[in-house]
Amino acid sequence: MGNERIPVLEIFGPTVQGEGMVIGQKTMFVRTAGCDYRCAWCDSAFTWDGSASDDIRLMTAEEIVSELRSIGGRRFAHVTLSGGNPGLLKPLGGLIRLLHEQQIKVALETQGSRWQEWFIDVDELTLSPKPPSSQMATDWEVLDDMIERLRKNGSDYSLKVVVFDEADLQYALDTHQRYPDVPMYLQSGNASVTETDQEKLLEQLRSRYEWLIDQVMQSEQWKCVKVLPQLHAWVWGNKRGV
Amino acid sequence: MGNERIPVLEIFGPTVQGEGMVIGQKTMFVRTAGCDYRCAWCDSAFTWDGSASDDIRLMTAEEIVSELRSIGGRRFAHVTLSGGNPGLLKPLGGLIRLLHEQQIKVALETQGSRWQEWFIDVDELTLSPKPPSSQMATDWEVLDDMIERLRKNGSDYSLKVVVFDEADLQYALDTHQRYPDVPMYLQSGNASVTETDQEKLLEQLRSRYEWLIDQVMQSEQWKCVKVLPQLHAWVWGNKRGV
Numbered sequence A, B: 001m002g003n004e005r006i007p008v009l010e011i012f013g014p015t016v017q018g019e020g021m022v023i024g025q026k027t028m029f030v031r032t033a034g035c036d037y038r039c040a041w042c043d044s045a046f047t048w049d050g051s052a053s054d055d056i057r058l059m060t061a062e063e064i065v066s067e068l069r070s071i072g073g074r075r076f077a078h079v080t081l082s083g084g085n086p087g088l089l090k091p092l093g094g095l096i097r098l099l100h101e102q103q104i105k106v107a108l109e110t111q112g113s114r115w116q117e118w119f120i121d122v123d124e125l126t127l128s129p130k131p132p133s134s135q136m137a138t139d140w141e142v143l144d145d146m147i148e149r150l151r152k153n154g155s156d157y158s159l160k161v162v163v164f165d166e167a168d169l170q171y172a173l174d175t176h177q178r179y180p181d182v183p184m185y186l187q188s189g190n191a192s193v194t195e196t197d198q199e200k201l202l203e204q205l206r207s208r209y210e211w212l213i214d215q216v217m218q219s220e221q222w223k224c225v226k227v228l229p230q231l232h233a234w235v236w237g238n239k240r241g242v
Ligand code: SF4
Pocket: A035, A036, A037, A038, A039, A041, A042, A043, A044, A045, A047, A083, A084, A085, A111, A130
């Protein structure tokens, strides 16, 4: 049973989901520890860089559900599993089963570097491969295989690429053209993660989002795509746990 | 053929859709003239208050498609029909058929006061009944019937209520509880449609959105719901035609 435990860093909510295919959704968050990537601009590096290792709790699925209920009461019907890379954690399958038994839907985001059988049980799955600015390399064979399985299963899933610059946008386009039938989300990167002046941050986020919109609107190659900001950064700035 | 013409006020894009179920979507807009409502806070009153009546063009579906192509070129695969209330216009059915022939998807928003047979051809249909602050009254029988038809058809549709105050939020909850299986979107109202100072506007929109989030997050009655701002107002302020 020991290896059935899940390394958890944060449980909070309900709040709104700020990104991608579930943008705006009222949801609880469970943030797991550990990632196989080290993205240059990772906004949750504390999940893997050791800085929060004292806060990691090894919890069973039952303990997580009971903490979700003690924090969120009966005020939610949706849970988002995030990380780090929750796709590394085999025992999340059991957690998803427990949540479904309570009529709770589950969304999950992963960079798509590792397949788990329970991916097909996720109600809204976001695959977020990382563009060049992250300094990570995508394993396309793994992603091809993942998308093939999700497609066969009839899953509700999407691709989301965070875009900081032109090279990232080209990477996003290559990804879109490789999987033209998969719903595609572009998200403007938050280059101002250390900005604490709320007004300046809002204007920086706005102008990065507008830049991305302009690029995509002018292009014939981008036809069917959604372009979104990180909503929570607009509302709450760079605060954690909201 | 004369009555097959469509009263058009604006054709523009591509830009991003700022609201509801298609938020972030790259799309062209066709804004039709005429509305059977007079909402107190209507942000497109020029479509019905006579102030832009000289700009109305009576166009055939073919003319609209050809203008969409001349403005948007091959840079789009999605068109949003808005108003006013485009649900008043029988000949939009022909326009949707033409767009589908060119593999273009069609989204439409209406307050849901009038049924059209072609509603079942719309790819993403938003029904946006108006809350008390609009000073309009909802005809629930018409809406019941509309939702029944869309449900039977297996349409991709949703409800969206704009919320300015507590009474509006209660109206939204009543609507949600009347149609619990219909995807529900809440949108914070823009009470600052005359604000031209971009910084002030952003902060006002942010704080109204945060208020709405707080209300919904604290409530046990709101479980499965999406809460969104008007994205285009955040990006472009109160400018028209972007
Ligand atoms: S994959 Fe995600 S959690 Fe992992 S390093 Fe990159 S941004 Fe951070």
